[in-house]
Amino acid sequence: MGGAEVYVTTLARQLQRDGYRPVIICPHEGDFTRWLRERDIPVLIRPIAPQIVGSARASFKINLKSLAKIGLGYLKAVRTIYRVVRQEKADLVHINSMKAGLYAAPASWLARKPVVWDFKDLVIDEFYSPRLRRIVLLWLRLFVKKVIANSQAIRDELVRRGIPGGKIEALPNGLDLTRFKVELKSQQTALAERLGLPREAELVTIIGRLAPWKGHKVFLEAAALVKQARPRAQFLVVGDIGFDPPSYRDSLVDLARQLGLADDTHWLGFRADQAELIAASDVIVHSSILPEPLGLTPIEAQALATPVVAAAAGGCLETIEDGVTGLLYPMGDAKALAGAVIRLLEDPALRATMGQAGRKRVERLFDLRDNARKVEAIYSELLGSKWR
Numbered sequence: 529m530g531g532a533e534v535y536v537t538t539l540a541r542q543l544q545r546d547g548y549r550p551v552i553i554c555p556h557e558g559d560f561t562r563w564l565r566e567r568d569i570p571v572l573i574r575p576i577a578p579q580i581v582g583s584a585r586a587s588f589k590i591n592l593k594s595l596a597k598i599g600l601g602y603l604k605a606v607r608t609i610y611r612v613v614r615q616e617k618a619d620l621v622h623i624n625s626m627k628a629g630l631y632a633a634p635a636s637w638l639a640r641k642p643v644v645w646d647f648k649d650l651v652i653d654e655f656y657s658p659r660l661r662r663i664v665l666l667w668l669r670l671f672v673k674k675v676i677a678n679s680q681a682i683r684d685e686l687v688r689r690g691i692p693g694g695k696i697e698a699l700p701n702g703l704d705l706t707r708f709k710v711e712l713k714s715q716q717t718a719l720a721e722r723l724g725l726p727r728e729a730e731l732v733t734i735i736g737r738l739a740p741w742k743g744h745k746v747f748l749e750a751a752a753l754v755k756q757a758r759p760r761a762q763f764l765v766v767g768d769i770g771f772d773p774p775s776y777r778d779s780l781v782d783l784a785r786q787l788g789l790a791d792d793t794h795w796l797g798f799r800a801d802q803a804e805l806i807a808a809s810d811v812i813v814h815s816s817i818l819p820e821p822l823g824l825t826p827i828e829a830q831a832l833a834t835p836v837v838a839a840a841a842g843g844c845l846e847t848i849e850d851g852v853t854g855l856l857y858p859m860g861d862a863k864a865l866a867g868a869v870i871r872l873l874e875d876p877a878l879r880a881t882m883g884q885a886g887r888k889r890v891e892r893l894f895d896l897r898d899n900a901r902k903v904e905a906i907y908s909e910l911l912g913s914k915w916r
Contacts, residue, residue: 529798530737530770531824532648533560535701536624540569542704542900551616553609553632555581559798572616574608577601581627602631609635620907622646623672626664633671642910643671644903648678650685650842654741654818665689673910676903678822679843697906700847701824702899703890708831710887712807719808723794725762730873733764733809735802735825738777743815743839745783746862750815752787753866758873763789766805768797807832810879811872814838817860823847826854827894830886835879837868847894853886 540550552569554561555576564571580601609632613621621636623629623645636643645668651661668675668691675696677683683698712719720729732754736742744765751763769777777795784793799805806812812829814820819842826836826847836854838844850856855872857864872879 529559529563530767531701531822532624533563535824536646537564537567537569538702538704538707538896539900539903540564541567542896543904544569546900546904548904550622551618553612563800572612574612576605576608576631580605580631605631606635606638610639613639613641619911620644622903624648629664629667629672633667637671642673644674644676644906644910645672646676646678647682647686648821650682650819650821651689652685652819661689665691668695674906676906679846681819681842681846682821697902699899699902700822700843700894701827702896703827703831703894704896705831705891708803708828708890710831710833712804713833713883715804715807719804723764723796723808725794726760728760729762730758730760731762731764731809732811732813732869732873733766733805734813734815735766735806735828736814737767737770738765738780739770739772740776741816741818743817743860744780746817746860746865747813747815748780748783748787748789748793749862750813750866750869751784751789751793753863754869754873755789755792757866757870761792761873763793764796764805764809765793766796766799766802802828803832806834809834811869812836813865813869814844815865816841816844818842819859820844827890830854830883831890831894833880833883833887835872835882835886837865837872849885849889853882853889 540552543550551572552564553572553574555574557573561571613636618641620642621632623632623643626649629645633643633645649655675691677686677696677698679700680698683696686696687693720731721727734744734747738744754761781795784790806829812825812834814823814826814836816839822843826838826844829836830853836848838848838854838856839859840856841859848854848856855868857868
């Protein structure tokens with residue numbers, strides 16, 4: 529479970545409320561499929577070759593040795609999606625991830641269904657191998673009717689790479705504000721105690737998949753500096769391994785121990801009560817060491833009137849108003865990150881002011897209902913008079 533999975537769930541539920549019939553296709557069972565079923569969203573499991581769904585973007589390669597192995601699995605994946613699109617009598621296919629787009633875009637095109645690709649990545653060298661980038665950009669040109677760019681930064685990068693601007697709409701994720709209620713803030717002390725933390729603890733929280741580029745090492749290095757200045761500080765790490773080996777999580781736990789934070793850092797894994805955890809926190813940190821394509825957590829934090837400290841790059845430049853709803857710091861600078869967190873912990877009035885401004889900003893720019901209406905408008909544009 530990550531930001532993309534949380535968003536597609538909230539979008540699907542809003543589409544259901546608006547009279548649509550979303551069906552989510554996944555390659556295997558897991559936390560995401562359980563999460564969907566608990567929310568009464570239809571799920572279809574259609575296995576896809578492991579060498580496709582398990583490939584890493586930055587190291588993706590095709591050579592003579594791997595071509596035969598990947599090629600057959602790829603053709604089967606295209607056939608699988610083609611069949612399910614036809615069987616479900618889908619009017620439109622909405623792609624929610626890069627890997628799914630590799631096989632679902634041509635499959636849906638062959639089925640003569642319009643394709644919307646919800647593109648959530650910056651196509652930069654740090655995220656994409658040159659070969660994979662060329663394939664993805666070609667697929668966007670050939671098979672996709674409309675690209676929803678998760679942020680203006682993503683849109684700008686795609687245009688720079690040659691995708692026609694008229695094909696792309698910058699549309700950031702929306703939040704279901706009925707779930708992210710400011711009233712949760714009033715339960716802050718009770719939520720902290722439920723985690724077994726002292727009432728007077730100052731909670732600094734990072735939420736996100738455990739992956740090197742998410743910058744958890746920078747967070748921990750900054751946490752050690754914060755602890756020196758604010759002895760009551762406690763640090764919550766929410767999220768778990770996604771595509772990296774378990775040893776990466778172990779390395780982070782070991783780093784916390786080396787920094788003297790073993791008793792002050794709490795590894796909570798993936799949590800369904802993220803809204804409550806954000807509300808219980810004094811500061812939310814977003815410490816990516818590569819430009820974040822968008823960053824859902826800073827939006828969620830602002831919705832819950834919690835100030836954010838985030839790296840000044842990528843989508844965070846769009847989601848956070850520096851000095852108003854949070855503080856931005858130079859990406860990768862643990863000392864600057866610590867300084868920003870300490871500033872907020874020392875000034876409750878500033879936290880409250882930023883929190884109120886953040887909530888207003890989210891209501892204005894990131895309401896799921898507005899987001900869903902814009903997505904539905906794209907559907908209607910592509911389907912015309914046939915729709916509904």
